[in-house]
Amino acid sequence: MKQPFGIILAGGLATRMGGGDKTMLALGGVPILSRIIDRIAPQVAALALNANGDAARFAGMGLPVLADSIEGYAGPLAGVLAGLDWAAEHGAETVVSVAGDTPFFPCDLVPRLLLASEGMAHPLVLARTPDGRQPTFGLWPVALRHDLRAALEGGLRKVVMWTDGHGGREALFDDPGTPFFNVNTPEDLARAHAMLEGDE
Template sequence: MVVGGLILAGGRGERMGGEDKGLLRLDGRSYAAHLADVLCPVTSAVAISANRNADAHGQWADIVLSDNAFAEAGPLAGLVEGLRWARMRGFQGLVVTPCDTPRLPPIWAVQILEAARRRPAIPCLSDTGERRHPLHGYYPVALLGRVERYLSRGERRALELAEQLGAEWMDCSAMVEGFLNVNEPGDQARLSSEARSETV
């Protein structure tokens, strides 16, 4: 199964004081770089959905995509652009992750693809037991039209979309720490502190 990778980094980072979260750093490297390392081994090409700092993001991706359609739809706008790119490249699907979970382990992408190969016509997404993560997982390109129609109705909820698409949920409870996300400055400080403590 030939797939692409997509890092969703198109947000405005309002709760982070306008910071571009994909360019925040952990262990001296950008979040986007960490996630590109997760996606590159299992995908044929990686795209980053980013609406600013395209040159900076381009260091870690084959292409940087901007939200041309559904610009106010949040991360689902990036998903649409990613699926359009994947269709153009002839990929069957996309392995997707938001940019604000830089500790996501590489084994996650391997296991998502293993699960997706068993049922490639539906999304295969992540469930840590604590919560479901509809933007961490695999989306088939064949579902692009349904995603576009969902957004055309003014809908924006990723979890609701996943349920409408009949998503399968992969048990990610063994890697729950990899899903710790950065939404506020305190989150970034905590993540960096935990990373330092692990190296001591």
């Protein structure tokens, strides 16, 4: 299998943070997005950002910015679809998605997702921790993008309903700590600063 492309999902409304771009909040002196790029870029063949609105606000990040093609903020699956369509244009077979507000995810995310997908005709794997599935972290097959588009246009929004319907697998991440901790509130951002200081 070819090395996957990567898509950072940042298309949400960030309502619990008061709006704006969570990904651009400073964590340890740099935007959260920069930390995410540093983690995922070495693991993928190419990388893009899924975000809606004016793409110019991400101009300094050096990534193509892909807007949802489904109207009305259809959730993370719409961002996955944008990544799949982009990857298809460049001949890629799979896309790995990561959340734009989760700065500490594993640096070996992609190889572990790929390992879990061995033998699948259409590699479809979600990350899982002992606390449950992490539906914004997954390996997605370009071959099913038209099926996903039809499901979204039909009103589907729940990630696991679609993945389960296609025999999706899970990759267990039982790493110590909270590698999939995400920043949703100002309190979360404060905790992320504390976690960063503990790491460094």
